[in-house]
Amino acid sequence: MSAKVGKGMKGLNAGVSGNPTLLDEVKGCAGALVGMVDALEGSRKNQKIVLRMGASDDLLTIQCAWGVAVGDCVAVAPAGSVVGDTAVNDPVLLDEVQLGWENGAANAAVRLNPFDLLPGDSVPMERPERKKAARAVDAMGNEIEEETLESLYVTKPKLTKEEKAAAKAEKAKQKAIKNGTWVEPEEKAEAGELEPASKKQIKEAQKNAKKRREAGEDEIGTDDELEAAGLCR
Numbered sequence: 126m127s128a129k130v131g132k133g134m135k136g137l138n139a140g141v142s143g144n145p146t147l148l149d150e151v152k153g154c155a156g157a158l159v160g161m162v163d164a165l166e167g168s169r170k171n172q173k174i175v176l177r178m179g180a181s182d183d184l185l186t187i188q189c190a191w192g193v194a195v196g197d198c199v200a201v202a203p204a205g206s207v208v209g210d211t212a213v214n215d216p217v218l219l220d221e222v223q224l225g226w227e228n229g230a231a232n233a234a235v236r237l238n239p240f241d242l243l244p245g246d247s248v249p250m251e252r253p254e255r256k257k258a259a260r261a262v263d264a265m266g267n268e269i270e271e272e273t274l275e276s277l278y279v280t281k282p283k284l285t286k287e288e289k290a291a292a293k294a295e296k297a298k299q300k301a302i303k304n305g306t307w308v309e310p311e312e313k314a315e316a317g318e319l320e321p322a323s324k325k326q327i328k329e330a331q332k333n334a335k336k337r338r339e340a341g342e343d344e345i346g347t348d349d350e351l352e353a354a355g356l357c358r
Contacts, residue, residue, distance in 0.1 A: 154224055155207045203216045334350045
């Protein structure tokens with residue numbers, strides 16, 4: 126880059142009729158184009174970048190130490206473009222600050238791959254929106270509605286303790302089946318058969334039997350209470 130094309134700082138522009146006041150500093154690049162890195166030559170410190178600017182034979186070579194890779198789409202100021210208030214004689218890569226993008230990063234190539242831009246396209250003066258993924262269509266050509274980003278943050282229903290236990294048991298079962306170690310559990314006692322009572326259930330039965338005896342049912346014992354509940358010692 127070389128010659129200044131006009132006063133780009135705040136103040137009077139001497140030499141122009143009326144000496145108008147320039148209120149804003151000149152920003153951005155007029156004439157910036159998209160170039161795709163076609164090849165890299167030399168070392169990183171003295172690297173030559175071969176860019177494809179559109180057609181396969183429309184190539185441009187730039188010397189720059191900024192890290193890029195083959196296939197990257199980058200912003201290029203070709204000869205004849207203007208960066209800020211400076212005319213470009215030799216083509217250069219541009220960073221986001223030179224493009225005039227808000228909150229842009231300096232001293233790094235602008236990778237344009239995420240945007241809907243192709244080699245040879247003009248680089249917009251403002252940061253473009255990222256390109257949208259192609260929507261899937263059904264046999265009739267209708268767009269298939271996909272889950273939106275918001276759906277990723279939808280709170281899942283909270284499982285109860287029983288549901289968590291069941292899910293854990295099913296997961297363990299599937300793992301055991303896969304490893305060949307699954308053994309079917311014994312079937313529960315049929316109706317009319319008594320199941321062994323736990324210590325807690327026996328204590329509860331003893332407590333209930335005592336209350337009933339105190340109420341006048343002298344013949345009631347712990348085993349009666351257990352049997353009434355379908356249990357045994």
